[in-house]
Amino acid sequence: xxxxxxxxxxxxxxxxxxxxxxxxxxxxxxxxxxxxxxxxxxxxxxxxxxxxxxxxxxxxxxxxxxxxxxxxxxxxxxxxxxxxxxxxxxxxxxxxxxxxxxxxxxxxxxxxxxxxxxxxxxxxxxxxxxxxxxxxxxxxxxxxxxxxxxxxxxxxxxxxxxxxxxxxxxxxxxxxxxxxxxxxxxxxxxxxxxxxxxxxxxxxxxxxxxxxxxxxxxxxxxxxxxxxxxxxxxxxxxxxxxxxxxxxxxxxxxxxxxxxxxxxxxxxxxxxxxxxxxxxxxxxxxxxxxxxxxxxxxxxxxxxxxxxxxxxxxxxxxxxxxxxxxxxxxxxxxxxxxxxxxxxxxxxxxxxxxxxxxxxxxxxxxxxxxxxxxxxxxxxxxxxxxxxxxxxxxxxxxxxxxxxxxxxxx
Amino acid sequence: xxxxxxxxxxxxxxxxxxxxxxxxxxxxxxxxxxxxxxxxxxxxxxxxxxxxxxxxxxxxxxxxxxxxxxxxxxxxxxxxxxxxxxxxxxxxxxxxxxxxxxxxxxxxxxxxxxxxxxxxxxxxxxxxxxxxxxxxxxxxxxxxxxxxxxxxxxxxxxxxxxxxxxxxxxxxxxxxxxxxxxxxxxxxxxxxxxxxxxxxxxxxxxxxxxxxxxxxxxxxxxxxxxxxxxxxxxxxxxxxxxxxxxxxxxxxxxxxxxxxxxxxxxxxxxxxxxxxxxxxxxxxxxxxxxxxxx
Numbered sequence: 001x002x003x004x005x006x007x008x009x010x011x012x013x014x015x016x017x018x019x020x021x022x023x024x025x026x027x028x029x030x031x032x033x034x035x036x037x038x039x040x041x042x043x044x045x046x047x048x049x050x051x052x053x054x055x056x057x058x059x060x061x062x063x064x065x066x067x068x069x070x071x072x073x074x075x076x077x078x079x080x081x082x083x084x085x086x087x088x089x090x091x092x093x094x095x096x097x098x099x100x101x102x103x104x105x106x107x108x109x110x111x112x113x114x115x116x117x118x119x120x121x122x123x124x125x126x127x128x129x130x131x132x133x134x135x136x137x138x139x140x141x142x143x144x145x146x147x148x149x150x151x152x153x154x155x156x157x158x159x160x161x162x163x164x165x166x167x168x169x170x171x172x173x174x175x176x177x178x179x180x181x182x183x184x185x186x187x188x189x190x191x192x193x194x195x196x197x198x199x200x201x202x203x204x205x206x207x208x209x210x211x212x213x214x215x216x217x218x219x220x221x222x223x224x225x226x227x228x229x230x231x232x233x234x235x236x237x238x239x240x241x242x243x244x245x246x247x248x249x250x251x252x253x254x255x256x257x258x259x260x261x262x263x264x265x266x267x268x269x270x271x272x273x274x275x276x277x278x279x280x281x282x283x284x285x286x287x288x289x290x291x292x293x294x295x296x297x298x299x300x301x302x303x304x305x306x307x308x309x310x311x312x313x314x315x316x317x318x319x320x321x322x323x324x325x326x327x328x329x330x331x332x333x334x335x336x337x338x339x340x341x342x343x344x345x346x347x348x349x350x351x352x353x354x355x356x357x358x359x360x361x362x363x364x365x366x367x368x369x370x371x372x373x374x375x376x377x378x379x380x381x382x383x384x385x386x387x388x389x390x391x392x393x394x395x396x397x398x399x400x401x402x403x404x405x406x407x408x409x410x
Numbered sequence: 411x412x413x414x415x416x417x418x419x420x421x422x423x424x425x426x427x428x429x430x431x432x433x434x435x436x437x438x439x440x441x442x443x444x445x446x447x448x449x450x451x452x453x454x455x456x457x458x459x460x461x462x463x464x465x466x467x468x469x470x471x472x473x474x475x476x477x478x479x480x481x482x483x484x485x486x487x488x489x490x491x492x493x494x495x496x497x498x499x500x501x502x503x504x505x506x507x508x509x510x511x512x513x514x515x516x517x518x519x520x521x522x523x524x525x526x527x528x529x530x531x532x533x534x535x536x537x538x539x540x541x542x543x544x545x546x547x548x549x550x551x552x553x554x555x556x557x558x559x560x561x562x563x564x565x566x567x568x569x570x571x572x573x574x575x576x577x578x579x580x581x582x583x584x585x586x587x588x589x590x591x592x593x594x595x596x597x598x599x600x601x602x603x604x605x606x607x608x609x610x611x612x613x614x615x616x617x618x619x620x621x622x623x624x625x626x627x628x629x630x631x632x633x634x635x636x637x638x639x640x641x642x643x644x645x646x647x648x649x650x651x652x653x654x655x656x657x658x659x660x661x662x663x664x665x666x667x668x669x670x671x672x673x674x675x676x677x678x679x680x681x682x683x684x685x686x687x688x689x690x691x692x693x694x695x696x697x698x699x700x701x702x703x704x
Contacts, residue, residue: 055530216672221633223633228673247627250531251625257539259549280533282537
């Protein structure tokens with residue numbers, strides 16, 4: 001049985017090697033006693049750094065780290081330095097809950113920031129709620145996030161998923177009768193955020209009498225999109241709506257191109273705003289529309305500062321995930337500065353929550369305010385690939401280019 | 411379902427089934443030759459896909475050319491893995507222990523891929539990614555056709571090696587009756603090592619084919635190993651033609667069922683087929699018991 005034992009040990013060693021990085025990233029923190037004026041403010045975060053959401057998860061990580069660095073270089077928060085404790089939840093909803101449990105209970109962090117994606121935000125927010133912690137999150141925009149009865153949650157972005165496409169829906173419905181799409185095909189990842197965004201547009205168009213001819217949902221781990229593409233191509237719908245995360249959007253677009261499907265309009269949430277998207281798709285991005293909560297060119301006061309600080313460090317401008325992470329930092333910082341405390345005590349956390357419910361915050365995505373459930377009260381910008389670059393096309397007052405309709409063939 | 415959609419899905423199913431067939435052939439070969447359940451097969455598949463991607467990224471040359479390096483490399487690695495790891499397992503518990511061993515190998519490969527190339531999804535960007543040929547109203551993507559061609563050629567080569575060479579005869583003899591094979595002078599240890607190398611070489615071909623048309627990431631192999639395991643059981647463990655037929659049938663079934671059932675449920679066809687096989691014909695539908703035939 002020696003062989004058995006040796007193998008078991010090897011298997012355990014391999015498994016622990018995989019989780020080692022997560023452990024290394026979370027040094028023991030003893031800042032649970034409120035912290036003196038010289039102690040850093042410790043902020044706990046769990047992020048999907050591996051697994052299905054690794055790509056956007058790392059974007060959020062970059063955003064948080066850039067924000068912390070920027071704050072520390074500018075005198076810190078309440079005169080104290082900011083220190084992030086970031087652990088990896090492997091895109092796993094069970095793990096994310098225990099991560100926050102540990103951050104709050106054992107590591108004794110002063111504040112928490114939210115993880116990426118609705119599926120992870122809900123369990124994480126529940127833990128924060130149980131401990132009375134303020135929970136500002138960068139990426140949980142689906143309707144269900146705000147229907148759980150959380151009173152400590154604030155979404156640090158301009159709009160919830162259902163409202164992302166509001167400007168585009170208005171534009172489509174205002175088109176003259178002969179230019180307006182008659183049929184629409186929808187494909188979305190089985191994910192509350194992706195579906196919320198896509199279905200927001202679908203339902204607004206369907207209510208106005210546009211026929212939904214394909215309505216597909218695929219699991220997050222889907223890699224072969226040729227079947228869905230075949231269905232969409234067969235329907236020859238005028239308008240395509242895709243609710244994607246990242247890689248699924250890329251794969252679906254390529255599969256649609258392989259079957260020579262040419263819609264008049266392609267609205268794809270998720271993938272196109274990713275910096276890697278044009279690289280992955282090649283020169284076939286022209287005309288693709290995407291809602292975005294953020295763009296580096298947006299004319300908000302603190303945005304320039306953010307873009308400069310971020311670009312100096314990463315040699316590339318920030319994307320939406322980075323921006324929402326930075327916004328989360330801004331929102332929490334505004335509350336902390338206004339209330340004058342940053343510790344885990346229920347009194348302090350309660351004051352922070354109360355302040356955010358009553359006030360507006362200037363951020364890199366505009367001025368934010370929230371309703372009682374934490375829904376932000378604005379709408380998303382609509383971007384389009386025009387001449388090979390992604391530009392704001394809606395709404396009219398901030399547009400960088402005119403919306404191209406119908407879209408060129410891809 | 412319209413006729414055009416049916417035809418399109420049928421063709422897509424055959425193209426996908428071809429790739430499944432090649433990969434399942436490798437998997438069933440290990441089992442046939444050595445009674446080894448090779449969980450790491452699809453991890454090597456993803457490794458090969460990463461090597462193809464990296465090769466393309468660094469040189470700009472078509473990823474298909476990476477086969478020149480990866481096929482011999484994987485053959486050697488497979489031979490080494492059999493001789494220095496798998497053959498050290500006790501024969502009596504070989505099959506069960508091989509699951510644990512190859513599971514560890516799969517985790518190690520996944521971890522290393524993540525360590526070296528991060529968890530970021532990668533995609534080979536080719537000028538012809540989106541191109542297709544239209545035949546009678548059915549679009550056939552060029553990359554899928556190439557992948558299918560690679561799979562067909564490799565399967566054919568594998569068949570010829572097993573049928574027409576003395577090594578192939580020795581391999582089949584080892585599969586059928588190791589002791590008798592040793593009695594007639596076959597070095598079964600060496601043959602088993604070479605057989606393992608051959609199986610891993612098919613993963614190199616499959617991985618390169620995969621890289622042409624899929625986004626890849628380190629944990630992708632878990633999505634492949636389940637259907638592949640189901641395929642070789644349905645086809646009859648150890649039977650290469652059985653694996654190929656089962657792969658094609660299930661690939662087509664999954665592709666066609668996707669239209670009425672949607673993507674989520676279509677995937678279950680592999681496991682349903684597995685359950686039905688175990689209930690009705692546990693030795694598999696196309697091979698004999700442990701597949702004496704090739």
